[in-house]
Amino acid sequence: MSIQVADDKKIIIKVPLGTPTFLAENFIREKKDWITxxxxxxxxxxELADSMGPLTDEDIRQIKKKARVVIPQRVEYYAKLAGISYNKIFIRLQKSRWGSCSVDGNLNFNCLLVLMPPEILxxxxxxxxxxxxHMNHSKEFYDEVLRIFPDYKRCNKWLKQNGGVYFKRIEK
Known part of the structure; x- marks a missing residue:
């Protein structure tokens, strides 16, 4: 069973088919504090996104322009540092992810990353x-990440806590 709180404050409960209602209700009661x-x-x-204001089409054009310069520089720096090769870099405005890596070695990044502190990018x-x-999130994967970027856990926590604000600014 799982619970998700969406950005529109909808609470999504997923339970295996055939799960008795009372078990689902108990699960929800147990997770009440987490949901809150x-x-x-x-x-x-x-509230923070509202105070910062929505990003206009012109803002987004400028952000993409900056991202097309900054992100490839950072990729090149860390690729050389770690001895990792890659294929192409794609910069997009995405509404739900910060980055991804394809099996072909293509790297995809959200242009909004350039609005954040540099260490988050x-x-x-x-x-x-x-x-x-490592095309997974195994212990070996995270060991590699931490070897290259020891401050990863703090930055990842920051992104989880604050990243939603940036997504909300493009939803307006």
Whole structure:
């Protein structure tokens, strides 16, 4: 069973087919505090995004322009540092992910990363580059990430706590 709190504050409960209702209800009751915290987080992110204002089409053009320069530089730096090769780099405006790595070695990054502190961008770059060696999220993968970027856990936590604000600015 799993629970997800969406950005629109909808609570999504997933249970295996045939699960008795009382078990699902008990699960929800057990997760009440977690649900409340998630709802508060979504509310705070919405308030912060509102205070920052929505990104206009022109803002997004400028962000993409900057990202096409900055992100490849950071990828090249960490690829050389770690001895990792890659194929192509794609920069897009995405509404739900910061980066990805394809089996062909293509790296995809969200242009909004350039709005964040530089170390957050770097942590995503290293994460995606490490998928060139480990196409999973195994212990070996994270050991590799931490070897290259020791501050990864702090940056990843920051991204989880604050990243939603950036997504909300493009939803307006």
């Amino acid at each position: 915290k998630q709802l508060e987080k979504v509310e705070k992110q919405s 770097d942590s995503v770059v290293v994460h995606e580059l490490c998928h060139r060696r």
